[in-house]
Amino acid sequence: MNTITITPIKTESDYQNSLRRIDELLSANPEPYSELDDELDVISTLVHAYEQTHYTIPYPDPIDAIKYIMEEKGWKNKDLEPFIGPKSRVSEILNRKRYFTLQQIHNLHKHLGLPLEMFINEKVLQAA
Template sequence: MKWKVLKTSEDYQKAALRMMKIFHTEEEGPLLDELELLIVLIKDYDDRNHPLTKPDPIQTIIVKMEEMGIKAKDLVPLIGSKGHVSAVLSGKREITLKMAQKLRDFFQLPAEVFL
């Protein structure tokens, strides 16, 4: 099959099925070239139709706090006073680089999540 830019869900499904069929191809040649092209086309379709959104830093903190069973007061060493913690969690105060670094280490997440 001659592949082109995937524009419809049907095109995407056909490409995905073909990719899965030839996925374990290792030998050089037209089959490997087709696999590499399908991977690029599928990624392009996904990027255009299902873009990833950047996680909300405050929501990430709240979710991680719930997962770890901690309260806002436990963030005082990372963010500052109770007032600072409250202001950050309510979105009234920005997360600084220093805070992001401490939150990164504490929650073991990339600092970019908090910036």
Template sequence: MDIHPIRTEKDYDAALAEIERLWGSKRRTPNGDRLDVLLILVESYEAKNHPIDPPDPVDAIKFRMEQMNLTRKDLEPLIGPRGRVAEVI
């Protein structure tokens, strides 16, 4: 199978290119197995070298409101009266 740990950005880029090539491979085939292993290696490398901080909760709510075209009034059944919504947002 000739797979090795991802230690550098060059290794990472090569693994991503290989994943793209293998994407859609059937499970439990040599290519499917290779894809599974590469995905695990890339996930591990990204967690260590490219961590993503969780969003600020208020920013996440505002983002979702914008996506769903919601107003503060729309949040009242979920959060509570207008004053409570104002406290949260």
């Protein structure tokens, strides 16, 4: 049994080396539960953790996200009424004249799968 030495990813150079190693391992097409598969699993976990810290992707604007979902689903404003309220309220929110209530945020999170952090984050708090 070979010993695999894996070190933490602390620098951008470590990160780039880890990405290259992942490519090598994927090209080798490791057998499930093999040492190479285990190495791939561990390095991928380390890379993910590094990316979460150093390459965070900001959440999109909630109105833009809702409009995108509406377009994807072929929805009209009336299709949001069960989550937001009457037609006038939907229009006010989509036109940025009013912000969401907690109940509306809950409904959009529960029924459309939008993350809560999208509605309450640094960008939104600075605009308030």
